[in-house]
Amino acid sequence: MDFNSHADRVVAAAVGLVNALTPGERRGRPYRPPEDPDERADAARAVWGGASDHSVFTEAELDELGAVALRLREVFEAVAAGDIDGAAALVNRMLDDTAARPRLARHDGEPWHLHFHGVGGGVTSDWGGPCATGLAVVLGGELYDRLGVCTAPACDRVYVDASRNGTRRYCSTACQNRVKTAAFRARAHS
Ligand SMILES: [Zn+2]
Numbered sequence: 001m002d003f004n005s006h007a008d009r010v011v012a013a014a015v016g017l018v019n020a021l022t023p024g025e026r027r028g029r030p031y032r033p034p035e036d037p038d039e040r041a042d043a044a045r046a047v048w049g050g051a052s053d054h055s056v057f058t059e060a061e062l063d064e065l066g067a068v069a070l071r072l073r074e075v076f077e078a079v080a081a082g083d084i085d086g087a088a089a090l091v092n093r094m095l096d097d098t099a100a101r102p103r104l105a106r107h108d109g110e111p112w113h114l115h116f117h118g119v120g121g122g123v124t125s126d127w128g129g130p131c132a133t134g135l136a137v138v139l140g141g142e143l144y145d146r147l148g149v150c151t152a153p154a155c156d157r158v159y160v161d162a163s164r165n166g167t168r169r170y171c172s173t174a175c176q177n178r179v180k181t182a183a184f185r186a187r188a189h190s
Pocket residue numbers: 026027150151152155156157170171172175
């Protein structure tokens with residue numbers, strides 16, 4: 001995308017969090033987040049792309065993280081439904097609730113970059129603040145309608161469309177291929 005690379009990463013993490021921690025359907029099958037707390041924590045940590053994050057979560061914190069993921073999902077669904085005003089209102093509410101504020105940080109050999117943690121130090125502010133800010137950057141920019149929900153059958157995983165012309169419709173190439181194969185079969189039978 002055209003945002004600075006850290007914002008890109010935060011938006012990707014929001015996508016990952018929704019896809020890992022909200023139930024629904026994934027690539028043609030029902031999806032439930034891992035029941036096992038350790039697996040759920042691993043899935044949550046993995047959304048940062050293997051960054052050096054050793055955070056340990058209590059079960060209550062994992063539930064909180066699941067609630068953050070559900071609120072983020074609502075934003076993707078609103079944009080996918082064309083309700084940009086609704087999406088903006090949802091993001092603003094998350095920014096209010098987390099009191100996310102910018103702060104320059106430098107760690108792990110990275111250059112200075114903006115963090116958007118909320119106030120309070122809990123899971124909701126530490127994860128919800130940055131993710132809401134990432135989505136706010138998207139919604140406040142030219143590519144505001146680039147948040148989507150997969151349109152393949154039996155899939156509701158979300159994505160951010162980073163393609164040049166904004167034509168992405170699916171969460172993954174797996175779903176894209178499922179749709180292509182189904183269309184091919186339909187043609188072959190007609
Ligand atoms: Zn999909």
